[in-house]
Each structure stands twice: as C-alpha cells, then as structure tokens.
Amino acid sequence: MKYGILFVLLITLLAASTVQAADPLLEVTSNGKAIQGCQVFHDSQSCLLMQQDGKLVNVPFQSVTDFKVKAPVFRPWSGMELRSQLRKEFGRGYEIKGSERYLIVAPEGKAGPYADLFDQVYREFWSYFSVRQFAIQEPEFPLVAIVFPNQAEFDNYAARDGIRNTQGLAGYYERLTNRVALFDKEGNVAINVDSSLSSFTGLAALDPTLRETIIHEAT
Template sequence: MAAAILCTGLLHNEAGGEPVTPASPERSQHLVSSKTLAPSIRPGLVEFRIGNKWQSGLHLIESQDESLVIGRDGWLHTISRTEKSESMRSVTGKFLPTTSVELRNQLRAEFGREFEVIATQNFLVVQPRGRGSRWPKMFEQCHRSFVNYMERRGVKVREGRFPMVAVVLPDARAMYDEIARLGIDVSRVAGLYANKCNRVMTHDGGALSSIAATVRHEAAHQSAFNCGVHSRVNDTPSWVTEGIGQMFEPTAMSSGRSGTRLVERVNKDSVRQLRETIDMDDPAEVARWVDRMIRSDDLFRNPTTIHTAYALAWSMMFYLAERDTDAFADILNFTATRPPFETYRSGQRMIDFERVVGSDVRDFSNRLTRFVADLPAK
C-alpha cells in the first residue's frame, strides 16, 4: 500500500507498493480553514512574497485569517491576514503558468549537478545522473494509461496547466531528507504524492519491483489531481481518492492497455487483505464496513483498520469501474466539482452516495460481496 496524499492543492478548474505501513490521508489539513472561508472570489493576478522573494500567481481563496495563492509553478502558498498588506498586492495582466523550459531550469538549479532533469510529454523527471530512461518511461506510461482508463469510462479528463514533476532520489535516506525539507511529516513510505507542490517523490535505492506498485499508486494521484478527476481543495472522501490509487497498483494498469483482461487489473493484495479481515461471506458485515467507509475517513486514520480501508476502498471503486461505469464516472465527476473547503458531513456523504449509485448501502454491499467473491487472490 502507498503513502497518503499529503498537503492540499488548488481548485481543479484553475490548475489546469512497497509493503509498508501507509500514513493516514491528511487532505483535511486544509491550507485555508473551511470554518472561516469567505464568499468565493474571482481568481485574480497578484504578486506575493515568500521569504525575501516576490513572485506572481493567482489569488484563489480568501478566508478571515489567510489567503490561498498559487504560484506560476503550481505550488500553493498561504498569506496570513496580518502579512497580507506587506506580502501580497494585486496586479494587472494574465496568469501564465511556468513553461516546461523554465521549470526544467529551476529544477536543475534546485537539485544540482548530481541530478538530471528528463522531459517527457507530460513530465519533468528529476533523477540521479546516469539512470537512463526507465523512470521517465514509467511515469509517462502511468499517466497515459490513467487518462485512457478514465476516458473510456466517461470520466471528465482535462489537460493540466502545470508540468508534472516526479523526483527520484538515490536512496531512501535522501528521499526522507527531501520530504523533511518540504516540511512533510511522514515515515516508512516508498514514495508519496504531495499536491501542495504537485510532485511525486520516490527513491532508486532498491529493486524497482519492490517500489513499483507504490510509484504507480502515487502517480495515479498526481494524474487525478492534474487532470481534474479530483479537486485539490475540496473534501473528497478518502475511499474515492485512495480507491483510485489502489486501482493503478497492478502492473497491467500501466501497460499501455490498462490490462486487457479483468484478472490482470485486479489488485490481489487488496483481495487478500479483505478476505483476511472481513467475513466476505457475510453481506451484513460487509455493509457495516461500507457504511462506515462512506460516512467518514476514520478507517484510514486508525492503525488497526488502515490496511483494510485501502483494500475496501479499492474494491468499491474497482467494482464501480468494472460493473457500473456510469456510477463510477458520476462519483468522480460529482466529487471533483464540490465547493472548495466545504466540510463534507457524514449524512450528506451518504445521501450523495446513494443518489449517484442508485441504491442503498445494503444493496450495494450485496453486489460488492458477490463481485469480490469471484476475484482471484493469487
């Protein structure tokens, strides 16, 4: 299982593994508090100061305490109310995201001569010199497979406005140092996607096979947030975001054909986890787990249930993707367009789920139980 999505990102319409213990999803740690959110503003061009450096960006959201701004490079920043008069000013002009050439030069300066920056159609991949084309090809293929899979199922996919960045560090220690440099608190991961800076990070210190599933999981998060499949500032349920990540862990899901047979698309680790922790012959027990999953993200925050939460999230999204594509597309299209920073309360989550899926939890769980029963675990 992979690391959680960390940090928050931007409004989707403005933005253009290794067997480890995953961190719990932290999308609730918004950059701007939902309790103090002011009425929506029309995004406007601003100049803002971070440290001693001024840069241009878009002012996205205003609250009583702070403002959320996105820079030309896709990074998100908060400007507190007390600093706003001295650190942010409105300007005229058009917002122009950083070009691939500009960002490539910035990455070269940021990581130094021991690294190279390889450009693909959709990525800038930072990696230690001499690693060849293995990583760039992997990230590019993951993204193309993701887009193909989503479009074939009616999910709205758009082209992102910012170049996607993937950073491959030479070993695990270097990766943790880089994660710490960015102010991210996480441990025991093979990789992660931090959507505050819109980067996937992993390391090249072990066999590729041991971390490939995590990389595919995190690359799916990055593709989802850059293509508008998820919004990067609203409260999307973890079973939706992490279910998608789990779906793309199998090798076949990044093969270019997204797996020609259903058996190739099955996350067998998730199937085994479900059968070990939930009585899948008891639809009532499955329904209790599904009900709890829909109503809140608590299962992802509890160390005793987190692995089962990832597996159950996978099964729910995989079932919809394979057996009810209309509901699969509707779930993603609906959650991607919810208002930014609006708390998604338990009751409303359930109402929306039953409306979109077209059945209650008991009926859905019965169908899910029969579907999982026929899936291979080996």
C-alpha cells in the same frame, strides 16, 4: 491603519478576481518575502496562492505588508522555465527529463526511463477511464517527480516537507509543492517500457512497493 487599508484593498482585489475569466498574477509581500501567484481561495483570515510552478502557498493577511498586480493574466511556467528552476535547485549529479505531463529529476542516466514509465502509467490510466466515458482534464502544470538514489536523501527531502516518519514510505505526493518524491532502493532504473503492450512491462520489473507508489502518485 496602513495594514488595515492593505487588508481591505487586498480582499477587494481577491474578490474581484474570482469573477474574472482570467486571474491576474499577484505579488504579495509577506513577512518580508515577495510571493507571486494567482489566488485560488480566500477567507477573512488568509488567501491561498498558486505559484507559477504549481506550488500552493497560504498567506495570512496579517503578515502582508504590500501587494500589487504583477501581470493582468496568470501564466504557468513553461516546461523550460520549470526545468531551469529545478536545475538550480538540484545541481550537479541530477538530470532532468521532460515529457508532455511530467518532469523527472533523477541521478544522471536514470531520468529517461522513469519519464517513459510515468508516461506509460498515464496512458494506461487515461485509456482505462476514457473508454468508460469518464472525462479527464489535462493537467495545467507538469507534475514534477523526484527520484532519489537512496533512502537517506529521500528522508532529508521529506523532512523539508514536514514528513519526519518515513518508515515503510517509498514515496509520496505533496499537494502544496505539486511534486512526487520517491527513492529507488533496488536501483531499478534499467526498466524496459514497451508502449506496444497494454500491460505495465516496465512496472513489473520494479520493487513492488515502488511500483505501487508510482501507479498511485503518478495519476
């Protein structure tokens, strides 16, 4: 009976939030774990919550034991808050460099060039479509890109995302975590990005597979 009441109340709250100008920040307890986020979709079986770092979590209603409105308005984490969480996750040996649209996690001394490169790819992408009158919305969350120094670490991380077969895979975007993961098998971090050129100066120096991965996943 308790879970039935919770189900009705939660469905009512989610239905109401879909017509509000600003979605509330919800906290749902599922299988003993508290999950915070705003709802982006729900049906009679489950709801999809977007967390403050952009991750998506599917919550089956039958697993919910409690819920509450944590704040009246959902607010994405700032770049500083997200950076702090990434630092806790990856620890020593990695550095984090941020730009307007990206947060790059890479081995010490290597994040800066990749941040510049990702920004250049975005500028070229934006310029190409804007001159053709395509409207491009600014991303709500910074995109996290993780550059691993070797395939072994990349494979271990991919396994956490449920990707077991990484043969021939240089990188990928996981929509549920809102992250790009890739590895630089050639050590191509001393890349030269010349923002005064319209061509991808930095990209030209990269391994072809890695280059195509960055162009595809960064945009």
